[in-house]
Amino acid sequence: MFRFRLYWTFTKKAFLRSAVYRFDVWSRLGSNLIFLLMWGSIWTALYAGREEAGGVSFESMLTYIVVSQFLTGVNGAGTPLWEIQEKVRTGDISLELMRPFDVPLRYLFADFGSVAFYILTALLPLYTVMFIFMDLTLPSGWETWALFIVSAFIGFLIRYCIEMSFGLLSFFLVETGGIVDVFYFAMSLLSGSVIPLWFFPGWLETMAIYLPFQGIYYIPNAIFIGKISGAEILLSLGVQLFWVAASYLLLRFVWNRASQKVVVQGG
Amino acid sequence: MPIIEVEHLMKDFMIAKRETGFLGAVKSLVKREHIKKEAVKDISFSINEGEMVGYIGPNGAGKSTTIKMLTGILVPTSGSVKVNGIIPYENRQENAKNIGVVFGQRTQLWWDLPTIESFELLKEIYQVPDKRYKGNMDTFTEILGLDEFLNTPVRQLSLGQRMRADIAASLLHDPPILFLDEPTIGLDVVAKEKMRTFIKEINRERSITVILTTHDMEDIEKLCERMILIDHGQKVYDGEIAVVKERFGKTRTLIVDLEESPHSLKLNGGEVYKEEASRFWIRFNRDEVSASGLIAQITETHNIKDLTVEEPAIESIISRIYQEGYQDLPETVKL
Secondary structure, eight states, X not given: OOOHXXXXXXXXXXXXXXXXXXXXXXXHHHHHHHHHHHHHHHHHHHHTTOSEETTEEHHXXXXXXXXXXXXXXXXXXXXXXXXXXHHHHHTHHHHGGGSSSOHHHHHHHHHHHHHHHHIIIIIHHHHHHHHHHXXXXXXXXXXXXXXXXXXHHHHHHHHHHHHHHHHHGGGTOSOOHHHXXXXXXXXXXXXXXXXXXXXXXXXXXXXXXXXXXXXXXXXXXXXXXXXXOTHHHHHHHHHHHHHHHHHHHHHHHHHHHHHHSOOOSOO | OEEEEEEEEEEEEEEEOOOOHHHHXXXXXXXXXXXXXXXXXXXEEEEETTOEEEEEOSTTSSHHHHHHHHHTSSOOSEEEEEETTBOTTTSHHHHHHHEEEEETTSOOSOTTSBHHHHHHHHHHHTTOOHHXXXXXXXXXXXXXXXXXXXXXXXXXSOHHHHHHHHHHHHHTTOOSEEEEEXXXXXXOHHHHHHHHHHHHHHHHHXXXXXXXXXXXXXXXXXXXXXXXXXXXXXXXXXXXXXHHHHHHTTEEEEEEEESSOOSOOOOSSEEEEEEETTEEXXXXXXXXXXXXXXXXXXXXXXXXXXXXXXXXXXXXXXXXXXXXXXXXXXXXXXX
């Protein structure tokens, strides 16, 4: 039996909790903007005045970068990898085993709360202004908007399952530096968050297409700028759904193993 | 009727062995050896409904490990645990509804939420009916004085306030069993006393079964009738505290201040084990000789200025049991 009300309470509390950390919201928004400016300038320089590259117009490319930074903001507002590791290390997560709820779900719903707060108070106002004053490509119909939102949400779930699974590996490993590197490498490059997949060399593109990370940034973004359209969208959503199921199973597997192996500090 | 049953409980931990030196470091990159540490080895006990039991032992004895197996956080290596008819680690979420847990060393409240919101969250988590929640909150607020800090975030609470909030939080869902892991650690005398009164009251009025681990023997003396003493992962003693006190409590110490400073004091039935100028510490067995008998012997040759008779504190009895074991200890012990 799924107790929605219980998990929803976590969403509400996390929303309220975010309000306590206003400085955190502003500093995160600040760094988000800096990265946006950086990637914007880099791509402007790379296009070097050309109207089009790789079959994509400069305007679309700029839109891609803006949407990508928006999604980075959304995904970054959840419980980050280091915090999950910290909670494993201090035993906080283990102690939650003696509460009558499912721990991975409880963190997911709490993340909904903090992400919603960040979107409403910071991301949405900023990016609305950006879309009004910059020359960016907007989806033509409401269907594309809806599909983008659905796709971005599925992407968020894929990212959550993978990030949580990676974080829970701290139960088994003492040193996790390597894990963190692999995670961030995949998250920034293979997801297409900074360089769209169509600019990848053939072999890397093939690799990225067969991995779940493209479902987090590339697919929703490609839907937004119209790089993927028509029946292709449904296919991409299908791919995302496959990966959300797979990463959810991975998370369940890691969690089950981890909760059998709990070691809480102390005699 | 037993509400907690533990049989032949064992818990091993594998600890990675650290090799020393450069070669050792390289070797451990490829292959790491593990050492088995037996935190709990073969512990059995059963606790009846409504009992309040002191579960004590020195640091690293396996107290917290046992508690964690009872709460379901840890999976035993072997043996069986049953808490209110449920095997905790197999059914953590069901078990959770039957237990309340307080860890003195860490809070289980949400660090950055106002205290009241942690309570509200717990109300949802444990599906406490509105009426019950209100009733409990009223009672706890009254006894523990929660109202002075309900709107303060948990991270800003003083240790005493935090402990009060934590124990109230652990009882919101009316669990039949309460685990208290060092609930008075770090508290001042007044706060300790308040905490003890509260624990005693909830045990009596709600007949909650309480298991208490602590290093403060006063907690045990004031709260529990029964104690389970463990050391090196094994049970050393399980029974009434009064029995231990009776068995080892026969030793008395007579401290006398004399008007002069004799070189020595020879007494029948008493042993001088410490002397300092004109003050003498004399140990004797209450069953063999009376204090007045000893005093009479002393006054035959000396003038007594002042005297006191001390009985052993449970604390020193227990520290002796740790050192020498329960069975091996002579009844009249040096305390």
